[in-house]
Amino acid sequence: MFIINCPFCGKRDQSEFKAGGEAHIIRPKQPTELSDDEWAEYLFMRKNIKGVQFERWNHVHGCRKWFNIVRDTSNDEIKTVYKMGEDPPKL
Amino acid sequence: MSKNLRINSSKYIDQTHRISFIFNGKKYYGYKGDTLASALLANNIHLVGRSFKYHRPRGIMTAGSEEPNAIVQLHKNTSRTEPNVRATEVEIYEGLEASSQNCWPSVNFDIGGINNLFSPFLPAGFYYKTFMWPAGFWEKYEYFIRKSAGLGKSPTEPDPDIYEHKYIHCDVLVIGAGISGIMAAKTSAKNGLKTLLVDEKPYLGGSTIYQNSEYFKINNQTSGSWLEKEINEIKKLKNLDIKTRTSVSAYHGYNFLLARESLTDHFPIEIRKNKTRQRLLKIRAKKVITATGSIERPLIFDNNDRPGILISSAIKKFADLFGVACGEKNILFTNNDSAYETAISLIQKGINVEAIIDNRENVDSKLIYEVEKSNIKIFKGFTVVDTYGYKRINKISIMQLSKDGQKVVGSKKNLSCDCLGISGGWTPSVHLFTQSGGKLKFRDEDLVFIPNEYPSDQLSIGACNGDFFLDEILTNVPKSLQKFLNIKNTDYENIEFISSINKSKRNIWLLPSDKVFGKTKPFIDYQNDSTAKDIKLALREGFKSIEHVKRYTTTGMGTDQGKLGNMHALGIISETAGAKMGELGTTTFRPPYTPLTFGTIVGRNVGEYFDIFRKTPIHDWHIDNKAEFENVGQWKRAWYYPKDNENMHQAIQRESKAARESAGILDASTLGKIDIQGTDASEFLNRVYTNAWSKLAIGKCRYGLMLNEDGMVYDDGVTTRLNENHYIMTTTTGGAANVLGKLEDYLQTEWPELDVYLTSVTDHFATVSVCGPNSKKIVSEVIPDLNLTDENFPHMSFKDAKIGKINCRVMRISFTGEHSYEINIQANYGKSVWEKCMDAGKRFNITPYGTETMHLLRAEKGFIIVGQDTDATMTPIDLQMDWIVSKKKYDFIGKRSLYRSDTIKEDRKQLVGLLTENPNEVLEEGAQIIADINKSPIEMLGHVTSSYYSPNLNKSIALGVVRGGKNMMGQKLIIPMEKKNINVTVADPVFLDKENKRLNA
Incomplete structure (x- = not known):
C-alpha cells in the first residue's frame, strides 16, 4: 500500500487511486490511415518493466484527475509525479 | 500427575487470585498471570498434543509465539471455538476450556500414533508419490486424505464477537518492548516524536525484565530492575502510546503495517459481551524501529x-x-x-x-x-x-x-x-524486516542472517539485528537511535554495565x-x-x-x-x-507473523455490512409491496413482485402481459446518468459513440452504442440534447462508474482541447418509467400541463415539465417496445411521483414490474443487454447493428478496429434469434449451440444468451450468438442438453412489432 502524491490533492493512500497502465501512449490522430499492424501496436503492445516505469494513475476517489507517475515496479518507489501533458522527466 | 511444580511466588503471578480451567475435560487450577502453558506445567502436564503426520506425543516446547507443538482448540463445540491456538500465548481466565488437537480418541491414547510405526513408509513427498496411481483414483483417495489432514476444527457457527479496524498514524512505531524497544521508545518520545510502542505479550520488558542475575548489570543494578525503572519512566511520557497484547502481523511497503490488538481474549467469556474482541490496527508510520528480539534455536538430534x-x-x-x-x-x-x-x-x-x-x-x-x-x-x-x-x-x-x-x-x-x-544459539526475528522487502546478509561468525538493506525509513535494533547480548545492545542501540532519529544524544551515553557471557558457540x-x-x-x-x-x-x-x-x-x-x-x-x-x-538465502517470510482470525480481518464488514448496497429513492415502496430483489452492481433492484403465492414465472408472465396490454411501471433510477456540458459537447459525443450526434435537435433523444478501442461493445444508452451545449447521457446500471471514468480519461488525456465537463448525476434523479398502451393517459393525469400529443411529443423526444412546483424532465423513450415515458425528478420526490402514477394508473391496472420482466419485454423486441448478450468479444456488426455505425464520421472510439483482419471475418459469432421447434420448450441461458450432433468432436457454434417464455407471443423466444449466424436465417440447429437434444431454428432477433407500431402508437 503505497502513498501517492497527487499533483492536485497531495499525499493520499493508494486505495484512493486506480492504475491506468503505461503512460505516454498517444492515440493516433488518424487511425484510419494506419495498417492493421500499426493499429495493433497502439492497441495491444505494452511494456511490462521490472524497474522504472512511466504510468498513468487516476485519483478516482478524490479529484478524479488523471496524472503520470514514475514508479520502480521492483520496490514500488515513486520517483516523481507530474500532470498530464507535461513532458516526462529525464531520469 | 497431580504434583504441584509452582516453586515460589513471582511478582508476575498473583497467587491470591486462583483460577480454574478445563483441559481435556479435567479441571485444573492456575493463577492470574499464568498462560495456559505455565499453568499446565505447574500441574506437571507436558503432553499437550500429537504431531501432524506421525501422531507422536508432543509437549510444550517454548514460552512464546514461536511454539510449534502446544497448539490447542479453545472452547470446543461452541460458537467461540478457535483452533490452533498456542498454549504459550493463552492467558488463563475463569472458565477457560482447552483441548488437544489431532488426536483420537484422546491425547493419551491416539490411534493415529500407529503412523509412527509406519514412518519408514511415510517419507517426504509420500502423498505425492503414492496417490498418483492409478490415474483417476485421486477422487477416491482424496476423501480419506482430507479427513486426516488439518489440525484443529474450524467453528461451524457464526462468530458472536465484535471486531474492528482502526487507522493509526505516528512518527515512530517501535515493534517489541524488550530492552532495545524500551530504549528506542523512550528516546523517540522524549525527543518530541509521536511514538507508538507495541508488544505481543501482556507485559513490557521482554526477557530482560526477569533477568535478576549478578552477571548482567546496568548502572550497578540487575538489568531487570534497571529496565523496570525505565518502563516506569516511559509510562509517564505524553508522546508515547503503548499497546500490549498487540502482535504486528504484516509489514508492507511505505511503512504500512497491520497489527492485531487483543482486547478481551484474557477475560472470562461472560464479560466479553458487547466488547470489541480484537482490533486490526492499520498503522502508517513515518519511521519504524523493529526490536523483535530473537528466538532460541533447538538442537537437532535423534528423538529431540x-x-x-x-x-x-x-x-x-x-x-x-x-x-x-x-x-x-x-x-x-x-x-x-x-x-x-x-x-x-x-x-x-x-x-x-x-x-x-x-x-x-x-x-x-x-x-x-x-x-x-x-x-x-x-x-x-x-x-x-x-x-x-x-x-x-x-x-x-x-x-x-x-x-x-x-x-x-x-x-x-x-x-x-x-x-x-x-x-542451539539465537536466531534474529527478521520476519517483519524481510516482509517489508529488506535484504538480509549472512554473518559467518555465528551463522545468523541479519538485516542489511532497508527498503524504507526503518531500523532494526537489538537481538533482531544480531546484537544478542547486553553489552552489544547497550553499546550499539543508543548510537543507531541517535543517527536514525537524528538527535543529539540519548539517556544512555555514559551507561555502565557488566555482561559476563562467553559468546562462543560450537554450531553443528x-x-x-x-x-x-x-x-x-x-x-x-x-x-x-x-x-x-x-x-x-x-x-x-x-x-x-x-x-x-x-x-x-x-x-x-x-x-x-x-x-x-x-x-x-x-x-x-x-x-x-x-x-x-x-x-x-532463506525461504520467504510471509504475513501474518502469527495466525489471524477471520473476524479480525473482516472487522465490522459482516452481515448486512459485508457488501454495502445502494437503494433507489423508491426502495421502500418495493419493500412494502413485497418485491423480490436482484443485485445489479451495488444496487438492489426490484426483480419481480409476486402476488398471492405466485412463483417467479407466474409473476413475470402476469407483469409482462399487463405492460403490453395496458400499463406497466418500472423503477429505472439505477441507470447511470452523466450530465455533459460545454461548447464541444456534440463533438465529444461524436467521438465516443459510433453514430452521429451533431445534427441531433434540441429536445430530441438518441440511442448510442459505445465501443472500446478494440471495437467491442462497451456500453449503451439513450442520450438527450437538453440544450445547445447540454446533454444528459444514460448508461447501463452496472457500467455507470466505468463509463464516467473512461470518458474522463479521454477528455483529460487525449482531447484536453475539448471544452466539455462531465458530472455524474445518477443519484440526483429518480426515474419512473411508465409504459404500455395506456401510459399516455396515466402521464397526462400526473402532469396535466404537458401536451402529450404525438405531434408535440413524439417518440425519442424530451420535455421540461412540472409536477406541482417541482421541475422534472420527461423523455418519451422505450426499452420495452411499448409507448413509454420516463419521468426524471429530483431524487427525494421519486417515491411520491411513483405513487401518483400508481394512483392515476389504478383504473388501467397499472402493474409494477421488475428487472426480469423488463428483460423479457426487451427480448421480445430484440433489444440487447450489454453484458448479457455481449461479452467484450462482440462488435456492433456481430450484433447485426450495422445501422448504428456511422460510415461518414472520420473517427470514433473503436472505429479503426472494426475493419481489422479479425473483426471483418464472416464466421465470427453473431447475434441471432432462436425459436424452438416446440413453442413451449424454454432454452437454458448459457446452453451450447451445435449444428451436427454426429460430428466428432462436436463443433460448438455458440451459446444461448437470453431466453424466455413470451406470454405476448405465446411461445418460447431466445437470443444467442452463433458462428456465422447472420447467414443462417431459417437454418435448423441443435441445443444438446443432458437428457435430450432440442431443435431450434435461427430467426430474426426482433420477435415482436418489427415496424415499431406500438412505439409510435
Whole structure:
C-alpha cells in the first residue's frame, strides 16, 4: 500500500487511486490511415518493466484527475509525479 | 500427575487470585498471570498434543509465539471455538476450556500414533508419490486424505464477537518492548516524536525484565530492575502510546503495517459481551524501529521431540516469570553459554539441575564457573545421541563428540531426567524486516542472517539485528537511535554495565549419532514432522532451490512457519549440497507473523455490512409491496413482485402481459446518468459513440452504442440534447462508474482541447418509467400541463415539465417496445411521483414490474443487454447493428478496429434469434449451440444468451450468438442438453412489432 502524491490533492493512500497502465501512449490522430499492424501496436503492445516505469494513475476517489507517475515496479518507489501533458522527466 | 511444580511466588503471578480451567475435560487450577502453558506445567502436564503426520506425543516446547507443538482448540463445540491456538500465548481466565488437537480418541491414547510405526513408509513427498496411481483414483483417495489432514476444527457457527479496524498514524512505531524497544521508545518520545510502542505479550520488558542475575548489570543494578525503572519512566511520557497484547502481523511497503490488538481474549467469556474482541490496527508510520528480539534455536538430534524437551530459555522464563519448574530432574543440553543462564536461574530458585551437556570442549566462562561451584556435572565436548520415554522424557544417552564434530566416540552414558532444556544459539526475528522487502546478509561468525538493506525509513535494533547480548545492545542501540532519529544524544551515553557471557558457540546443524542416519528421527519442523532425513531425501531426489525443498518436505509450512527449525533446515541443505548459506538465502517470510482470525480481518464488514448496497429513492415502496430483489452492481433492484403465492414465472408472465396490454411501471433510477456540458459537447459525443450526434435537435433523444478501442461493445444508452451545449447521457446500471471514468480519461488525456465537463448525476434523479398502451393517459393525469400529443411529443423526444412546483424532465423513450415515458425528478420526490402514477394508473391496472420482466419485454423486441448478450468479444456488426455505425464520421472510439483482419471475418459469432421447434420448450441461458450432433468432436457454434417464455407471443423466444449466424436465417440447429437434444431454428432477433407500431402508437 503505497502513498501517492497527487499533483492536485497531495499525499493520499493508494486505495484512493486506480492504475491506468503505461503512460505516454498517444492515440493516433488518424487511425484510419494506419495498417492493421500499426493499429495493433497502439492497441495491444505494452511494456511490462521490472524497474522504472512511466504510468498513468487516476485519483478516482478524490479529484478524479488523471496524472503520470514514475514508479520502480521492483520496490514500488515513486520517483516523481507530474500532470498530464507535461513532458516526462529525464531520469 | 497431580504434583504441584509452582516453586515460589513471582511478582508476575498473583497467587491470591486462583483460577480454574478445563483441559481435556479435567479441571485444573492456575493463577492470574499464568498462560495456559505455565499453568499446565505447574500441574506437571507436558503432553499437550500429537504431531501432524506421525501422531507422536508432543509437549510444550517454548514460552512464546514461536511454539510449534502446544497448539490447542479453545472452547470446543461452541460458537467461540478457535483452533490452533498456542498454549504459550493463552492467558488463563475463569472458565477457560482447552483441548488437544489431532488426536483420537484422546491425547493419551491416539490411534493415529500407529503412523509412527509406519514412518519408514511415510517419507517426504509420500502423498505425492503414492496417490498418483492409478490415474483417476485421486477422487477416491482424496476423501480419506482430507479427513486426516488439518489440525484443529474450524467453528461451524457464526462468530458472536465484535471486531474492528482502526487507522493509526505516528512518527515512530517501535515493534517489541524488550530492552532495545524500551530504549528506542523512550528516546523517540522524549525527543518530541509521536511514538507508538507495541508488544505481543501482556507485559513490557521482554526477557530482560526477569533477568535478576549478578552477571548482567546496568548502572550497578540487575538489568531487570534497571529496565523496570525505565518502563516506569516511559509510562509517564505524553508522546508515547503503548499497546500490549498487540502482535504486528504484516509489514508492507511505505511503512504500512497491520497489527492485531487483543482486547478481551484474557477475560472470562461472560464479560466479553458487547466488547470489541480484537482490533486490526492499520498503522502508517513515518519511521519504524523493529526490536523483535530473537528466538532460541533447538538442537537437532535423534528423538529431540519428546514431551519434557523444551527450549532452554523457555525453562528459564517459566521459572523466573511464572514461578514454575518444568521438571524435578532437569538436564540442559547446549552449544553456547545461554543454557548456563538458565541453570543459574534454576539453582537460585532451588530447582534441581542434574547435569549440563555442552558440545563445546575446553570452554570456560564466569557463568560456567558459577554452575560448577554448585557441583553440577558438566559434560564438555559431549552430545545427546538419543532420548527415551513415550509420553514424557525419562532418560537420555550421551556420547563424546569427535574433534571435528562429525561423529561420536567412546562409550554411551545414560542419564535419567524428566526435563531436557536445549539451546542451539539465537536466531534474529527478521520476519517483519524481510516482509517489508529488506535484504538480509549472512554473518559467518555465528551463522545468523541479519538485516542489511532497508527498503524504507526503518531500523532494526537489538537481538533482531544480531546484537544478542547486553553489552552489544547497550553499546550499539543508543548510537543507531541517535543517527536514525537524528538527535543529539540519548539517556544512555555514559551507561555502565557488566555482561559476563562467553559468546562462543560450537554450531553443528545435525548432531551425529551412534546409529545409522536412516534409523534416527532428528526433527527439524516439529509441527509438520519433517526430519533431517526428509531434507536429505529431497536433495537426493534433485530438489535444489530451498523454496522447493521447503514445499516438498513441508518444512516451515505449519502454523508456526518453522520459527524454530528453519535455520537448521538451511544449514543441513547447505552442508549436504556444498553451498554457502549466505548464497543459499532463506525461504520467504510471509504475513501474518502469527495466525489471524477471520473476524479480525473482516472487522465490522459482516452481515448486512459485508457488501454495502445502494437503494433507489423508491426502495421502500418495493419493500412494502413485497418485491423480490436482484443485485445489479451495488444496487438492489426490484426483480419481480409476486402476488398471492405466485412463483417467479407466474409473476413475470402476469407483469409482462399487463405492460403490453395496458400499463406497466418500472423503477429505472439505477441507470447511470452523466450530465455533459460545454461548447464541444456534440463533438465529444461524436467521438465516443459510433453514430452521429451533431445534427441531433434540441429536445430530441438518441440511442448510442459505445465501443472500446478494440471495437467491442462497451456500453449503451439513450442520450438527450437538453440544450445547445447540454446533454444528459444514460448508461447501463452496472457500467455507470466505468463509463464516467473512461470518458474522463479521454477528455483529460487525449482531447484536453475539448471544452466539455462531465458530472455524474445518477443519484440526483429518480426515474419512473411508465409504459404500455395506456401510459399516455396515466402521464397526462400526473402532469396535466404537458401536451402529450404525438405531434408535440413524439417518440425519442424530451420535455421540461412540472409536477406541482417541482421541475422534472420527461423523455418519451422505450426499452420495452411499448409507448413509454420516463419521468426524471429530483431524487427525494421519486417515491411520491411513483405513487401518483400508481394512483392515476389504478383504473388501467397499472402493474409494477421488475428487472426480469423488463428483460423479457426487451427480448421480445430484440433489444440487447450489454453484458448479457455481449461479452467484450462482440462488435456492433456481430450484433447485426450495422445501422448504428456511422460510415461518414472520420473517427470514433473503436472505429479503426472494426475493419481489422479479425473483426471483418464472416464466421465470427453473431447475434441471432432462436425459436424452438416446440413453442413451449424454454432454452437454458448459457446452453451450447451445435449444428451436427454426429460430428466428432462436436463443433460448438455458440451459446444461448437470453431466453424466455413470451406470454405476448405465446411461445418460447431466445437470443444467442452463433458462428456465422447472420447467414443462417431459417437454418435448423441443435441445443444438446443432458437428457435430450432440442431443435431450434435461427430467426430474426426482433420477435415482436418489427415496424415499431406500438412505439409510435
